[in-house]
Amino acid sequence: MRKRRGTHWMTGWALALALAAPVGATDITGAGASFPFPLYAQWASTYLAQTGEAVNYQSIGSGGGIAQISKPTVDFGATDAPLSAEELKARGLVQFPAVMGGTVPVVNIPGVSAGELKLTGSELADIFLGKIRRWNDPVLVARNPDLKLPDADILVVHRSDGSGTTYGWTHYLAQVSPAWQETVGVGKAVKWPAGQGGKGNEGVANYVRQLRHTIGYVEYGYARENNLTYIQLQNQAGAFVSPTPASFAAAAASADWAGTPGMGVMLTNQPGEASWPLAAATFILVPEVSRRPESTRSALRFFDWAFKNGDQAADDMHYVALPDTVTDLVRDRWAQQLRTADGRTLWP
Incomplete structure (x- = not known):
């Protein structure tokens, strides 16, 4: 930790x-x-x-x-x-x-290894909105035909405290999901529609590491240090990418730094085939x-x-x-x- x-x-x-x-x-x-x-x-x-x-x-x-x-x-x-x-x-x-x-969605699903589960931004938002409630939901099964997703409830874990990590997370979800923008919005602390809270990155990491069928979000460093199972996330270009220094750097390289006051x-949802969408x-x-x-x-x-x-x-x-x-x-x-x-x- x-x-x-x-x-x-x-x-x-x-x-x-x-x-x-x-x-x-x-x-x-x-x-x-x-x-x-x-x-x-x-x-x-x-x-x-x-x-x-x-x-x-x-x-x-x-x-x-x-x-x-x-x-x-x-x-x-x-x-x-x-x-x-x-x-x-x-x-x-x-x-x-x-x-x-950067921020990394992490899961604890028996039989699913790091980088195997794929989600789009809108699917991720629907999970955290409580619209997609089970791991074998037809939407997730169709997205991941090669995985044996369990017939189990999804346990959502979010931050219980206000944080910059949550600000970046909600900023991204609002970009990719009109429903998220309308019902939850963007902030360091928001009214969560589903799940349970963990204090700090360490609290979320502990929940996800210890409890099966969980999904949460943590800083990149916490994901690496705790060997948490990250997912592949679809970026703006439509490519599924993993959280790596190269994909974070690609997001920075694609951003319009000169044109931004x-x-x-x-750096959320930046263009580019290699860009991680939650940098x-x-x-x-x-x-x-x-x-x-x-x-x-x-x-x-x-x-x-x-x-x-x-x-x-x-x-x-x-x-x-x-x-x-x-x-x-x-x-x-x-x-x-x-x-x-x-x-x-x-x-x-």
Whole structure:
């Protein structure tokens, strides 16, 4: 289980990074989303060893990160749900993606191995709406003629707490199912029409691992670490794909980053034959006009270093690095949009 994401682990990392900073080193501060925290901490540790610059990141949630960078009391904020162009303008911020993850539908069906069960987005929505109630429903049997699906009720497991994972999940289901959009909608917490709740990714993973005939959704890392049985999901192009770093990267490569205001792309249901339809990015926020230009430059140097040197750490920790085409666009946005108070460019 990914207990490293807990509060005690977070506090230990923050303290260790603060104490490890050499005298005179630039202390970069950030705060926000919990999802990328383990990776940011690992990047920061290696960055400190290589450059002598310390990065102190506090995992306080996306809302807290947005609030702190808006003041600003930190050098960068972090959020899993991208801000709109209007929100960015109102707060005087520039946004860019930092790394990707994704959500994975997982099942516990006796005799069904990872990647064998295939579902379309609308079928998945109907299961979570309670419209498809049994594993041997004719719709599922027709979709999976080579599988022996049991004559058993489907036990739906969803998150009981509000989360960015649920936001991405419901955002996808609303895209592929008008019924879902009309009756449930999109949110970090919704009124579930079927199933039982588990707290956190670990709660859902435990239910699915222990109980037969279940279906749930978890972060990609939880699916990998717990060896949960993932499904193949039909993407926008009509292809059935598995959740892999390559299919997440394909979704990012297919997205219209340049044409999306603030680069605030939701990576659900992206085009492309190889795209995983439930990919997601997490985002960084910095001031458009910096009152502390050297600190902002230091934050940009850290993420530039991470884009160049952090791919292996991301893979080891079950995140997915952004394609070079996206990180090149990020640097272009830095050069075009970020300024000091007297109008000078901040990057490069």
